[in-house]
Each structure stands twice: as C-alpha cells, then as structure tokens.
Amino acid sequence: MDLFMEMLKTDSTSSRERGFSEFLKKRLPDGRCTVESFEVGDGTENLLFSWGKPEIFFCTHLDTVPPYFPPVHSGGVMRGRGACDAKGQIFSMYNACLALADEGQEGFALLLLAGEETGSFGAKNFRTVHPGGKYVIVGEPTDNCMVSASKGTKSYRVTIKGKSSHSGYPEYGLSAVELFVDFVNRLRLADLPSDPELGKTTYNIGMLESANPQNVLSESLSFRLYFRTTFASDGVVQSLMERLGDNSYIEIEPFGGDTPSRYVTLDGFDTKTVAFGSDAPQLTNFENRILCGPGSILAAHTLSEYVLMEDIEKATDNYVKMFRILKTGKRS
Known part of the structure; x- marks a missing residue:
C-alpha cells in the first residue's frame, strides 16, 4: 500500500513521466531482477525489469492524462490520478512479479512504457529496439476481464x-x-457498417478553432476528427473522408491511428470487447498479446478516478494465474 501511495504522489502526466521512471528504477528492484532503460528520444524512457530471460512480459504505461491530483485512500478505495490508468496496473503487476519470484519462478519481466496517452510513442520505440517475446500481458482498466477485441x-x-x-x-x-x-x-x-463483434463506429470532434470575431464571417475553421473503428468499418473510413473532402474548401490531413485488434483469451477468465485504445496494437514484436487489468475505463481520465483495492488484489492473483497457464502452454 505504501508503494502504491508513493507512486500516486508522483506526477507523471504525459511528457513529465521521467521523474516517475527514475523513482521506479530506484524503488522497484528487489535484488533478483535486472533493470534496463531505453531512451524514447523525447526525454522519456521505457523500463524493463527482468527475472531471468523473459518470455512472458507484464506491460503497462508510465504516463497519465492531466490534470494531476493527489491520492486519497479511504474505505478500500484509492482515488487519485493514475489509480486505475495505469499505476494500479503497475502496482498489481509488480506484486505479481514478486509473488512469482518468491515461488522461484523466472522467465518473466515487467515492461513500463512512456507516452501511451499521447500516441504510444514508448511502445513504438520499444518494438524497434527489442525483439519482444512469446507473450505480453498489457494492463489497462478492463474490470479484470480479458479483452477479446478492441476498436481501432x-x-x-x-x-x-x-x-x-x-x-x-x-x-x-x-x-x-x-x-x-x-x-x-x-x-x-x-x-x-455495424460490426457484430465491436458494434457501431463512433467519432468525436475536438480542438475546434475559429478565430473570427462575432461580427465577422469565419475565414478559416479547423478541428480534429477522431474515429473509433471496427473490423467492418476500418477500411471504409478513409474513403468516407475522401468523399467528404472532395471540394476546394476542405483540407483533410490524416494523423494515423490503430487498426481494430483481437487478443488472446484464456479459459477461466471473464472476457469482453472494448472501445478504447492502448499500447497493445503497437507491440507487434510479441507473438501473442493479452489485454487485462483492474479498474473501470469509465473512471479513467476523470477527476474522480479511482480503483478498488480488492480489484488490485484480484488483478495480482490473475496475473500470477496467467503466467502459470502460459508457462505450461495449456491455454485451454
């Protein structure tokens, strides 16, 4: 609990996570693991804590969305920025690593990535400098369910x-x-098109700008348009944008994104699909990807972000169970 509180007291909003990673480099090593740092190139770093030669990686991200607000623990509930996205995942994954090390297990690692909230820059960098492994278990607030598929x-x-x-x-x-x-x-x-697995395609408009005074017609207006795509619609959105921009007064510039993805699930765990993004689609240097973690996505990114401590404990147990299943190769 003390470690979790210390983590939440450290502001690691995106682009400011270096101080948090430096703290973890000193605080997490238990004498049985090695620590590697990988510079991302923007002043942030990825961290890899390894127990033996890892084939199974527990992975989540270092940064949080702004604004930062400090933690409060009361009645089995931890509130604070990063409580469920994703310092709760770091805490539960680290506890799982300690439990496995206490059993004498090896062949696993804790991978912590920078810049997930601003474009998965840490994950994109890591896949170019590290060969990855057989399995990566990515921690996000999924209500401790294993995610079978996510929107793009x-x-x-x-x-x-x-x-x-x-x-x-x-x-x-x-x-x-x-x-x-x-x-x-x-x-x-x-x-x-609607998708039988991921449902409807949705979109949001943000960063809307038009600098005209109220008594002057607007000469220029700009905005960002962000789609959540499905297996059925991912290839259709680009052609839609081309049709919408087929005139002289509209300019459309693509800013990238992720394709919808499917993930490994294991027998004995609840499963569901999700509409949010993560580092998982970017970690193409791993053969198999799992997406699962404590907390609710509905609490993430809000000013009332929280996680139940019983969900943290359940996540730790889940991660240990996942490792044992994957280590034996008996996934079903």
Missing part, C-alpha cells in the same frame, strides 16, 4: 476555408462555420 482509431485534422466579410453583409463572404455545419451534417448521414 483513425485521426484527422480538418481545415475548412471560407471568405471573411462583415457579418451584416454575409452575401459578400462565405462562412467557414456554415461550411463546418454542412460537413458535420454529411458526416452524420454517412452509412458506416
């Missing part, structure tokens, strides 16, 4: 060009705001 993502920056004029004489201009409304209406009418 596609991100775009959209710029709409209008023509400014005095708002009293709109006939002499072309409002980028009105063109934006037309764009959104066309987007809402788009017939994206």
Whole structure:
C-alpha cells in the first residue's frame, strides 16, 4: 500500500513521466531482477525489469492524462490520478512479479512504457529496439476481464476555408462555420457498417478553432476528427473522408491511428470487447498479446478516478494465474 501511495504522489502526466521512471528504477528492484532503460528520444524512457530471460512480459504505461491530483485512500478505495490508468496496473503487476519470484519462478519481466496517452510513442520505440517475446500481458482498466477485441482509431485534422466579410453583409463572404455545419451534417448521414463483434463506429470532434470575431464571417475553421473503428468499418473510413473532402474548401490531413485488434483469451477468465485504445496494437514484436487489468475505463481520465483495492488484489492473483497457464502452454 505504501508503494502504491508513493507512486500516486508522483506526477507523471504525459511528457513529465521521467521523474516517475527514475523513482521506479530506484524503488522497484528487489535484488533478483535486472533493470534496463531505453531512451524514447523525447526525454522519456521505457523500463524493463527482468527475472531471468523473459518470455512472458507484464506491460503497462508510465504516463497519465492531466490534470494531476493527489491520492486519497479511504474505505478500500484509492482515488487519485493514475489509480486505475495505469499505476494500479503497475502496482498489481509488480506484486505479481514478486509473488512469482518468491515461488522461484523466472522467465518473466515487467515492461513500463512512456507516452501511451499521447500516441504510444514508448511502445513504438520499444518494438524497434527489442525483439519482444512469446507473450505480453498489457494492463489497462478492463474490470479484470480479458479483452477479446478492441476498436481501432483513425485521426484527422480538418481545415475548412471560407471568405471573411462583415457579418451584416454575409452575401459578400462565405462562412467557414456554415461550411463546418454542412460537413458535420454529411458526416452524420454517412452509412458506416455495424460490426457484430465491436458494434457501431463512433467519432468525436475536438480542438475546434475559429478565430473570427462575432461580427465577422469565419475565414478559416479547423478541428480534429477522431474515429473509433471496427473490423467492418476500418477500411471504409478513409474513403468516407475522401468523399467528404472532395471540394476546394476542405483540407483533410490524416494523423494515423490503430487498426481494430483481437487478443488472446484464456479459459477461466471473464472476457469482453472494448472501445478504447492502448499500447497493445503497437507491440507487434510479441507473438501473442493479452489485454487485462483492474479498474473501470469509465473512471479513467476523470477527476474522480479511482480503483478498488480488492480489484488490485484480484488483478495480482490473475496475473500470477496467467503466467502459470502460459508457462505450461495449456491455454485451454
């Protein structure tokens, strides 16, 4: 509990996680593991704690979303930034590693990655500098369920060009705001296929900017458009964006994303699908990927983020069980 509280007292919001990783390098080694650091290139680092030569990796991320707020523990509930995304995963995975080491087990590691919340930069870097292994168990808030599949993502920056004029004489201009409304209406009418496994494709608009005063028609408006895609729609979204941008006043710039993914599940564990992203799709240097961890995604990224300590304990037990199953090779 003291370690978990110390972890939560350290601000590791994205781009500031270096102090947290330096703390963990000193605090986590138990005399039985080796520690490696991998520079990501942006001032952050990935950490790898290994017990023997690992084939099974427990993995989660170092950074959290802003804003930071300090931890409070009461009544079996731990509140604070990172409680369930993803310092609760670090804590439960580390405890699982200690339990396995106490049993005399080896061949496992704890991999902690930077920059998950801002584009999985740590995971993308790690796959280029490390061969990976047979299994990676990625910790995210999944209510301790094993995830069978997750939605993909596609991100775009959209710029709409209008023509400014005095708002009293709109006939002499072309409002980028009105063109934006037309764009959104066309987007809402788009017939994206539903997926029997992952459900509907959804989207969100953010970072909306138009600098015009209230009495001047907008000359330019920009925003980010972020899709959550399914197996049925992932290949369709790009063609949709090409149709929506097929005119002289709309510019569309793709910003990447992940494809929908399927993961390994094991008998004896609850399973479900999820709509959120993680480092897992980027860890292509591993043969098999598992996604599972304590906490609820509905609490993550909120100002009331929390995790139940009983869920942390269950996650630790789950990770130990997963290791034993994978070590014997008897997955079903």
